[in-house]
Structures are given as C-alpha cells and as structure tokens.
Amino acid sequence: MARDPHATPALDDAHPMTAPDGTPSRHDHAGHGDHPDHGHPGHHGGHGGHGGHGDHVAQFRRLFWIMLVIAVPVVACNDMFAHLLGYHLPDAAWVRWVSPVLGTVLYAGGGRPFLTGGVAELRSRRPGMMLLIALAITVAFLASWGASLRLLDAQLNFWWELALLVVIMLLGHWIEMRSLALTTSALDSLAALLPDTAERIDGDDVVPVAPADLVVGDVVLVRPGAAVPADGRILDGAASMDESMVTGESTPVDRGTGDRVVAGTVATDSGLRVEVTATGDDTALAGIRRLVADAQSSTSRAQRIADTAAAWLFWFALGSAVITALVWSAVGLPDDAVVRTITVLVIACPHALGLAIPLVVAIATERAARGGVLVTDRLALESMRTVDTVLVDKTGTLTRGEPTVTAVATADGSRSQDDVLAVAAAAERASEHPLAKAIVRAAEDRGIDVPPADGFTSSPAVGVRATVDGDVVEVGGPRLLEQHGLDELTTAGRWHDEGAIVLHVVVGGRVAGALRLADEVRPESRDAVDALHAAGVQVVMVTGDARAVADTVARELGIDRVYAGVRPEDKAETVAELQREGRRVAMVGDGVNDAPALAAADVGIAIGAGTDVAIASAGVILASSDPRSVLSVIVLSRAAYQKMKQNLWWAAGYNLISVPLAAGVLAPIGFVLPMSVGAILMSISTVVVALNAQLLRRLDLRPASSAGAFLDHRTTDSS
Numbered sequence: 001m002a003r004d005p006h007a008t009p010a011l012d013d014a015h016p017m018t019a020p021d022g023t024p025s026r027h028d029h030a031g032h033g034d035h036p037d038h039g040h041p042g043h044h045g046g047h048g049g050h051g052g053h054g055d056h057v058a059q060f061r062r063l064f065w066i067m068l069v070i071a072v073p074v075v076a077c078n079d080m081f082a083h084l085l086g087y088h089l090p091d092a093a094w095v096r097w098v099s100p101v102l103g104t105v106l107y108a109g110g111g112r113p114f115l116t117g118g119v120a121e122l123r124s125r126r127p128g129m130m131l132l133i134a135l136a137i138t139v140a141f142l143a144s145w146g147a148s149l150r151l152l153d154a155q156l157n158f159w160w161e162l163a164l165l166v167v168i169m170l171l172g173h174w175i176e177m178r179s180l181a182l183t184t185s186a187l188d189s190l191a192a193l194l195p196d197t198a199e200r201i202d203g204d205d206v207v208p209v210a211p212a213d214l215v216v217g218d219v220v221l222v223r224p225g226a227a228v229p230a231d232g233r234i235l236d237g238a239a240s241m242d243e244s245m246v247t248g249e250s251t252p253v254d255r256g257t258g259d260r261v262v263a264g265t266v267a268t269d270s271g272l273r274v275e276v277t278a279t280g281d282d283t284a285l286a287g288i289r290r291l292v293a294d295a296q297s298s299t300s301r302a303q304r305i306a307d308t309a310a311a312w313l314f315w316f317a318l319g320s321a322v323i324t325a326l327v328w329s330a331v332g333l334p335d336d337a338v339v340r341t342i343t344v345l346v347i348a349c350p351h352a353l354g355l356a357i358p359l360v361v362a363i364a365t366e367r368a369a370r371g372g373v374l375v376t377d378r379l380a381l382e383s384m385r386t387v388d389t390v391l392v393d394k395t396g397t398l399t400r401g402e403p404t405v406t407a408v409a410t411a412d413g414s415r416s417q418d419d420v421l422a423v424a425a426a427a428e429r430a431s432e433h434p435l436a437k438a439i440v441r442a443a444e445d446r447g448i449d450v451p452p453a454d455g456f457t458s459s460p461a462v463g464v465r466a467t468v469d470g471d472v473v474e475v476g477g478p479r480l481l482e483q484h485g486l487d488e489l490t491t492a493g494r495w496h497d498e499g500a501i502v503l504h505v506v507v508g509g510r511v512a513g514a515l516r517l518a519d520e521v522r523p524e525s526r527d528a529v530d531a532l533h534a535a536g537v538q539v540v541m542v543t544g545d546a547r548a549v550a551d552t553v554a555r556e557l558g559i560d561r562v563y564a565g566v567r568p569e570d571k572a573e574t575v576a577e578l579q580r581e582g583r584r585v586a587m588v589g590d591g592v593n594d595a596p597a598l599a600a601a602d603v604g605i606a607i608g609a610g611t612d613v614a615i616a617s618a619g620v621i622l623a624s625s626d627p628r629s630v631l632s633v634i635v636l637s638r639a640a641y642q643k644m645k646q647n648l649w650w651a652a653g654y655n656l657i658s659v660p661l662a663a664g665v666l667a668p669i670g671f672v673l674p675m676s677v678g679a680i681l682m683s684i685s686t687v688v689v690a691l692n693a694q695l696l697r698r699l700d701l702r703p704a705s706s707a708g709a710f711l712d713h714r715t716t717d718s719s
Helices: 052-076 079-085 093-110 112-124 129-148 159-180 186-191 284-299 305-330 334-347 351-370 378-386 394-398 417-428 434-445 478-484 490-497 525-534 547-557 568-580 592-600 612-617 629-663 675-698 703-712
Strands: 198-202 205-209 219-222 231-236 239-242 253-255 272-278 373-375 389-393 399-410 453-459 463-468 471-476 501-507 510-521 538-542 561-563 585-589 603-607 620-622
Touching (some): 052 079, 052 093, 093 129, 093 159, 112 129, 129 159, 129 334, 305 334, 305 629, 351 378, 351 629, 351 675, 378 629, 389 394, 389 592, 394 510, 394 538, 394 585, 399 417, 399 490, 417 453, 417 471, 417 501, 434 501, 434 510, 471 478, 490 501, 510 547, 525 538, 538 568, 547 561, 568 592, 585 592, 585 629, 592 603, 592 612, 603 629, 620 629
Parallel strands (some): 389 538, 389 585, 538 561, 585 603, 603 620
Antiparallel strands (some): 198 205, 198 219, 453 463
C-alpha cells in the first residue's frame, strides 16, 4: 500500500524520477489540412508537422492586414467606386494607375491561397469554394485590366470589387483557421507518458538510457513514483501501480513478482526491477496510439456544409455565365455578352458565403468558451445536434476519479466512527498512497483532530502500522486480517459486493472498525443523466472497473446500459457496436484509455480535468468536470447549425436572385441589374450574415438553462 522504507533498499532509497509533464504540442489535425478551402493544396490527410494550423493562422492574419492596407487606396482611387459614392478623383495621371498596380499586388499576393486552392480543386475534380473565389477574382482582375487599358467597357473596372473580395475572403479564412487551430496532438501526449530516461541494470551498475534504446530482455529499475519505460514483467519487488492512464481504474493495483506491467504506468510506493517484454510499436501504449491515429483520420474526412453549397454555387455560376454569353451573342449583342458574362461571374463570388460558416463557428466557439466549453473541431460542433446516445466513461466523468471515504463502520460501541477515522488517519498520514491520502482528507473534511503517530512502517499489499496514543494501529486489506487471524466486519461483506474498497482498522490486535472507500459519484451526474433521459437520449456507461463497481454506480444514476471491465481497445469497439446499431454516439471521457473511443465516436467530449491525450482526441472539451455541460454542447450545436443554415440561405439566396438579374433575364421588359447595384446587394448580404451570426452571443449555456433549452427544442429537425 504505502511506501515501505525497509523493503528492497536499493530500490526505495533513491529519489523518484520526475514524470514527464505531458504538455501537448499543436498539430495539423487530420482531415482539416486536406481540404483545399483552407488554401493549402497539397497538404493532405494524416497528421502534419508541428505548427500546422498555428503557423497558417499567423500567415493568414499577417496576409489579411497587409492586404487590407493595400486595399484602401485600391478602392479609394477606383473611378467606379468614386462614382458610386459621388466624389471626384484628382486629375493627375498617376491616380488612374493606383488601382491597377496595387490591385495586381492584391491579386497575386492576397489571392494566391485561393488560386492555388482552386487549382487543387480542379486537379481533384471537386470544385468548391476555392475554385469559385479563384474564378471570380481572376475574371475581375482580367476584366479590370481590360477596362483600365480601354480594351473593354469602362463599367468592367472591378478593381474595388476585387479588393473587397480578396480582403473579405482572407478575413473569413483567418477566422476559420483560428477556430481550427485549437486542436492539440493526442499522439505527442501519448508519447509524453513515457519517462525521458530509463535506468537499465547492467550487472552491478545502473545505466541511464533512452526508452527507445531498450530491447526485449533488458532489466530496468523503476523507482518509487517513476513511470515504467516499456511493457515488462516484474522480476523483483512489489508495488501499487497507478494504471489509471491506461486502464481508467482510479485505484492503484497491487503488482508483484511475475506480474505484467505496462509502459507509462507508475509505481506509486515501492521500487521494482522489471524485465522488458515489449518495446516501441509493440507496447500497449503504442497500440492505443495507433487506435487514436486511425480513428482520427477516418472520422475527419466528412464533407462540410459550406463546401457542398459552394460546389453547387460554382456550377450555378458557371452555367449562368455560359447561358448568358450564348443568349446575348445569339441576339446579336456581342459587346453586351462580354459585359453581362463577366458581371455574372464576378457577382457570383460568395462574399457572404465565405463568411457564413466561419463567422458562426468563430462566434459559437467564443460563446462556448465563455460558457466553459472549448470546441476544437467544428465537425464535432456540427454533429452534436444529431447525437441520440451519450457513452460516458465512469471514472473521472460520472465520478470524481479519486478514492474517497464514503462510510465508516465500528466493531462495537467502544469507539465512535470519528475515533476510528482519527486513528486510521494518524497511522496513514506518513504514507504517500492514494488511499492513505483519501483517509487523511476525510478526517480533515470532518474537522477531526488527528493525533500524532510514530514508528510508521508499511508493507506493500498488506497495510501500514504506527503507534498512536500508545496503541499499535494497523490499517489494511484482507491480508492484514489474515495475518492476525481476524474476521472482517459483517458490513464489509456488503461493501465488497458493491465493489467498494474495504480497509479494516486494527487497534491493539483487535478490529476497531472498517472504512469504505470508493470513487465518489459527482452530485451533478444524476441531474445530467435525468436531463438526457428526458430529452430522449440514451445514456451508456463504459468503464474498466469491475462489474460490481459499475452496476452500483449505474443503479445510483439510472444508467441505461453498462459495459464493465472494458479494456482500452474495447472502448473504441463499444463505440463501433453502438454505431452499428444505427446510433449517433457522443463519447464523454477523461483518460488515455478513453482516447481511441473519443476519436472514434461521432463526437468526442473530453472532461477538461482529464489527461492531455483525452483532450487532444476530442472535438469538444468541457473546462469543468460538470457532466451537465454535455447538454450545453447540444444546445450550442443546434443553435449554431440553425445559424449556419440561415446564413447559407442568405448568402446563396443573394446569388440565386442577383445572378439571373445580372445575366439579363428581365432584359425583355427593360431591366438589367447594374453592376453597382449588384455590388451593393452583395455587401448587404454580407452584413446580414454577420449580424445574424452575432445573435449566437445571446445563447445561455449554463447547465440548468441548457437543459431547459434542450427540452424546449428536442423536437426540432436534427437531420
């Protein structure tokens, strides 16, 4: 249980190694980079290098501000824009060349991401937003130079429109990539669980080596508090192993000679000699790493709403332009055919569509962050509205993730519960074991005065011993009772059946009482489960704990289904099983063992208090440990989706109306949409989209309010 200062001195007397901090580094989230609408063609699939989105965000931010400065004189010195606003430009000859020269810089510099993205869409035969933007700015650029050189009609001088288009699109992509740049590296966090240095035993010497240099058959020294550098088998020693980062078990597990240990687990109290049985890609940790990578790459290739809309809009604009050219040429007006065709292609560029989704995502993620919800993947934000099953990890999510004294029993009336807890805390106070800390914390929470103790000793897998007020006090499990030939309390049997940890307190060779320790259920978990049930969402619990422990928690909370004793690789399979049933699954977890399931689920939701790996594998992170926040995510998802749809209709609606008018569909009755009016309508459409997205800031994401909002809107369309 606690550190034994007398057992295996060579192992125990040294200072424990410092564990790695596990700080995640940013990476280019799989799938985001392989969409050309981010302006980075050729950056496909998989996990990119460090910096990924972070570097791209900085590039777009810098490019936006530079192009904005250049755009000001381009617009101000454009004669068509001056005519629209009613001011006069100076008569100097150089004025008329300001817009063409700086406009060329805008096209080549600010338009480059869209031009290269458009080429990538052509090569992949998937026309979309980037090709539509590239087409519009190229047509505007060529037509404007034609007008500036007086080769085309003067009304085709689109320099101001080109400038606004490039700047607005850069702004939209900057906002979009900033919202995506929050993704962290799950794989780096997994690797960080391993110690920086392993201590290999060579004869009588202990040689520091890198874990990567270990080979099967090597014997390593694992000091108290240090992490195991590779999968192996214990040759000498016994220790309580903290395996929570791999198995999800909150309680340390006793391991002794002959037992297997896993890379990344921690010997909490005693040192070990371990023979390496697996290294590198063959370790259990590497297996989890592969599962995370596979699941992330397979779930991140979903098509997004704006891409589909842009693809349809591209064909609509191109078809309209072709029809316009043919019709105007057929009626014998070739000059008008050129003007109308170019006008259609420029007007069709999606100013508002380029902002429709990024603005909603940016505002939704900002609003979520203020409500304690961090969205790292917008696909998760979009998908959460369709979830009908919430798969919840028990340890650290529904429960606090640490042992807590939940009950105290006395052997007879000679001692009160507080007395039993006081002497147990006194004996355990010198121990570093998590159960010992829980006992001491329970005494402090009850305001009990803990008497001093001396002569502390501990024996792994047995218990601790100390002298308290002249009495020998021992605290331990079944082996302690066996040593003394004592029987456990009747109450303890029931506690065992419930899956709790039971420690007996022996004073002067007689049982004075018993302590029930368990992973305490969060008080807000019941509210969360009830609210999800009321909303028609099934709640499923998955845990690495034993069936008795899982069933006890499930009964207390009213969980629908329970998967107990689930190993890490099987958690992802549990998600797959539910998905095969036709369910849309949101996985909520906080440990390394949850990472593959978080990545495989339709939506992964990590408890912010959890490990870096779980956070990096999830699309949504709850800053608090309140499971009711899952409802907040659903409310936010539905509200954001509604705003996305509204903005897309506003943006696309402008094109559906203005493009035919610009093409001259009403020319037979004497009306042709002027280019200036089309530009004004385009600006109005952009403003409407921006204002509509701002309404998301009013959304109330407090847990109680979110539950009510969810119930009020649970009948809305989730298709």
